[in-house]
Amino acid sequence: MRRTWVALLCGAVLLLVPAVPAAPQGPVVAQFWYAFGGKNREVTEAYIKQFNDSQSKYRIEGAFQGDYFQALAKIRAAAATKTAPAVFHVIGEAIPQLAAAGLFEPLESYVKGPNGTRLDDFLPGQTQHTYFDYLGKPAASLVALPFFRSTPILFYNADLLAQKGVKPPTTWDEMREASAQLTVREGSDVKVYGFEVPIDWWFWLAMLHQAGGTLVTPDGKRAAFRDKGTEALQFWVDLVNRDKTMKRPPGKDYNAWEVTNTDFLNQRAAMIYTSTAFLNHMTQNAKFKLGTAFLPGKVKQAVPTGGTFFVIARDAPTPQKEAGWAFVKWMTDPAQTASLSQATGYMPIRLSAINSPEMLDFFKANPNYKTAIDQLRTAHKFPYTPALIEIQREVIQPHLEAAVLGLKTAGEVMEAAEAKANEILARY
Amino acid sequence: MAPSLALFALVYLYPVAYSAWVSFTEWDLVQPARYVGLANYRALCSSEFFEVLRNTAAYSVGVVLLSQGLGLVLAALLNDRSRVAALFQASIFSSYVVSWVAVSLLWIWLLDPQYGLIAAVLSSVGLRAVDWLGDHRLALLSLVLVTVWKSVGYPMVIYLAALQAIPGDLHEAAALGGAGGWQRFRHVTWPLLTPTTLFLSITLTIASFQGFDVVKIMTQGGPVASTMIYVYYIYEQAFQYFKLGKASAAVVVLFTLILALTALQWWLLRRRVHYAQ
Numbered sequence: 001m002r003r004t005w006v007a008l009l010c011g012a013v014l015l016l017v018p019a020v021p022a023a024p025q026g027p028v029v030a031q032f033w034y035a036f037g038g039k040n041r042e043v044t045e046a047y048i049k050q051f052n053d054s055q056s057k058y059r060i061e062g063a064f065q066g067d068y069f070q071a072l073a074k075i076r077a078a079a080a081t082k083t084a085p086a087v088f089h090v091i092g093e094a095i096p097q098l099a100a101a102g103l104f105e106p107l108e109s110y111v112k113g114p115n116g117t118r119l120d121d122f123l124p125g126q127t128q129h130t131y132f133d134y135l136g137k138p139a140a141s142l143v144a145l146p147f148f149r150s151t152p153i154l155f156y157n158a159d160l161l162a163q164k165g166v167k168p169p170t171t172w173d174e175m176r177e178a179s180a181q182l183t184v185r186e187g188s189d190v191k192v193y194g195f196e197v198p199i200d201w202w203f204w205l206a207m208l209h210q211a212g213g214t215l216v217t218p219d220g221k222r223a224a225f226r227d228k229g230t231e232a233l234q235f236w237v238d239l240v241n242r243d244k245t246m247k248r249p250p251g252k253d254y255n256a257w258e259v260t261n262t263d264f265l266n267q268r269a270a271m272i273y274t275s276t277a278f279l280n281h282m283t284q285n286a287k288f289k290l291g292t293a294f295l296p297g298k299v300k301q302a303v304p305t306g307g308t309f310f311v312i313a314r315d316a317p318t319p320q321k322e323a324g325w326a327f328v329k330w331m332t333d334p335a336q337t338a339s340l341s342q343a344t345g346y347m348p349i350r351l352s353a354i355n356s357p358e359m360l361d362f363f364k365a366n367p368n369y370k371t372a373i374d375q376l377r378t379a380h381k382f383p384y385t386p387a388l389i390e391i392q393r394e395v396i397q398p399h400l401e402a403a404v405l406g407l408k409t410a411g412e413v414m415e416a417a418e419a420k421a422n423e424i425l426a427r428y
Numbered sequence: 429m430a431p432s433l434a435l436f437a438l439v440y441l442y443p444v445a446y447s448a449w450v451s452f453t454e455w456d457l458v459q460p461a462r463y464v465g466l467a468n469y470r471a472l473c474s475s476e477f478f479e480v481l482r483n484t485a486a487y488s489v490g491v492v493l494l495s496q497g498l499g500l501v502l503a504a505l506l507n508d509r510s511r512v513a514a515l516f517q518a519s520i521f522s523s524y525v526v527s528w529v530a531v532s533l534l535w536i537w538l539l540d541p542q543y544g545l546i547a548a549v550l551s552s553v554g555l556r557a558v559d560w561l562g563d564h565r566l567a568l569l570s571l572v573l574v575t576v577w578k579s580v581g582y583p584m585v586i587y588l589a590a591l592q593a594i595p596g597d598l599h600e601a602a603a604l605g606g607a608g609g610w611q612r613f614r615h616v617t618w619p620l621l622t623p624t625t626l627f628l629s630i631t632l633t634i635a636s637f638q639g640f641d642v643v644k645i646m647t648q649g650g651p652v653a654s655t656m657i658y659v660y661y662i663y664e665q666a667f668q669y670f671k672l673g674k675a676s677a678a679v680v681v682l683f684t685l686i687l688a689l690t691a692l693q694w695w696l697l698r699r700r701v702h703y704a705q
Binding site for chain 1: 456457458459542543556559561562564647648649650651652653667668669670
């Protein structure tokens with residue numbers, strides 16, 4: 001009997017809660033979900049606080065949601081239950097699919113509105129329209145502004161390279177040779193690997209383009225990565241299994257990235273590919289002279305860009321969307337982007353920030369921070385198709401490892417991947 | 429009774445029924461769900477899914493046999509009321525109550541082929557480091573061992589209780605009749621432990637079929653798909669690939685599998701179960 005009463009009481013309370021009106025005064029509160037852990041989480045939180053302190057109209061509440069892919073899952077789940085935050089971060093590859101589902105607020109009117117921002121001051125290669133190749137179709141409407149943006153770069157242990165008289169490689173052949181020279185063996189054990197890189201979509205994509213390939217045909221109707229993608233994957237297979245000069249870091253997604261970074265900092269790997277986003281972390285923790293360079297090329301030099309974009313939820317109430325926009329605008333302003341870049345290693349996204357006297361001095365003192373920005377001129381675009389994220393996550397990423405482990409040949413992996421990619425592309 | 433039944437229906441029966449419905453649709457969380465009939469079940473008839481079933485069966489058999497066997501041995505060894513036995517019982521059981529995440533992280537560090545304690549011990553006696561989690565031939569076995577390490581306290585405690593419930597006069601009578609230690613175990617202890625063994629094999633099988641945390645933290649199903657076990661596969665389909673329909677179909681299949689397996693175990697062991705009274 002008593003339990004029945006408790007249950008009834010609980011039910012009554014639940015019914016009453018939504019009926020209590022929100023207090024009309026005070027700032028508009030909007031939620032913001034982001035995907036940066038560790039050091040970059042602290043930086044993000046500090047800037048949210050700065051924004052809140054800088055004005056009294058809006059208050060942003062930030063929430064860390066795990067890595068990019070965990071955050072993506074939470075966003076989708078939240079969207080399904082109509083509880084998405086007003087502002088959130090997405091990776092570029094996910095934009096076409098989520099935009100097609102109508103999740104994002106078009107930003108054109110905000111950009112041009114009274115509290116607008118100057119799109120032409122954003123770095124080429126960083127904005128939505130320069131990130132995507134619209135495959136011969138008209139540009140999709142603007143829904144995303146860049147935030148923490150990156151490219152993969154080559155990090156090297158300058159002390160180890162100097163010891164062996166090795167110069168940072170600029171081509172695949174030089175890379176292979178340098179890895180061999182830098183590898184230190186003791187009997188059959190490898191003490192120092194010449195090279196290490198996560199067996200990951202991002203680096204594979206860089207090498208696909210370096211080999212002269214593309215993901216899809218120019219009209220976006222068919223996959224086109226089989227031959228050059230095989231070449232890219234085979235390069236890893238050879239370094240890992242034939243030369244035994246490259247370490248395959250275990251773990252999936254960002255676990256492998258962490259292993260790579262740790263091995264590099266512990267001087268177990270002389271050269272690694274990773275994101276420029278780790279530059280601040282590496283600089284602070286390396287007990288050796290840290291060097292950075294462009295990724296080596298094959299028939300040309302090429303890199304994808306990465307990192308995140310800000311988007312605003314279309315379903316959010318208008319006042320919260322306004323709060324969200326004010327925050328996005330402020331975070332992408334030149335002053336913020338300049339200091340955020342110095343604190344992390346992500347690229348500044350505004351031309352006026354890069355050319356400011358403050359940043360020019362900073363680059364002079366810290367030339368490693370310039371590598372990614374200079375390398376942007378070799379950046380390739382991503383095809384704007386809702387299939388993109390599926391091709392990345394399902395078709396390419398989980399299968400690359402099979403070739404490096406010797407369970408399948410690189411050719412078999414890519415043949416199966418291309419067939420699957422064509423199946424997905426045919427649906428759109 | 430009624431309120432708790434309503435709560436049970438709301439948080440348990442309703443989601444089960446809902447996921448059965450979702451299994452007949454194509455749904456990626458952001459686009460409206462679309463009815464596709466049995467397409468998701470057909471998609472499960474793939475070599476990828478059969479590999480998941482194989483992995484799950486191997487993991488489950490390994491975990492159930494090892495933890496139950498080891499649990500029985502430990503219970504037999506520690507079956508007295510001394511302080512030393514109590515200390516061992518408590519320390520073995522303690523890992524069972526520690527969170528999976530903590531245990532998984534601990535073992536990631538211990539098993540690390542370069543920086544881990546086990547690698548250091550192996551290399552100090554001149555053996556080569558083993559890549560426990562990075563080698564696709566060893567990774568599943570490593571997860572089985574970690575799971576057994578963590579959960580062996582549970583069968584041990586249950587067996588201890590069962591051992592202590594066996595009336596002493598039965599042993600006495602057998603000893604007077606000239607039965608040795610092994611004979612007493614084989615003909616007195618073991619038959620009276622069969623209800624416990626039945627209970628443990630059912631609960632441990634169900635628990636091992638639901639294994640998830642250890643995979644999520646330690647290997648994420650890799651290398652390639654060598655540690656892709658059932659519930660992690662469901663998670664990956666649902667929250668990495670956003671194929672809610674296919675994931676739900678796998679849920680329905682799992683439900684059926686566990687039900688069938690439990691019935692089978694029940695039937696097999698019932699014929700050999702001996703109750704003391």
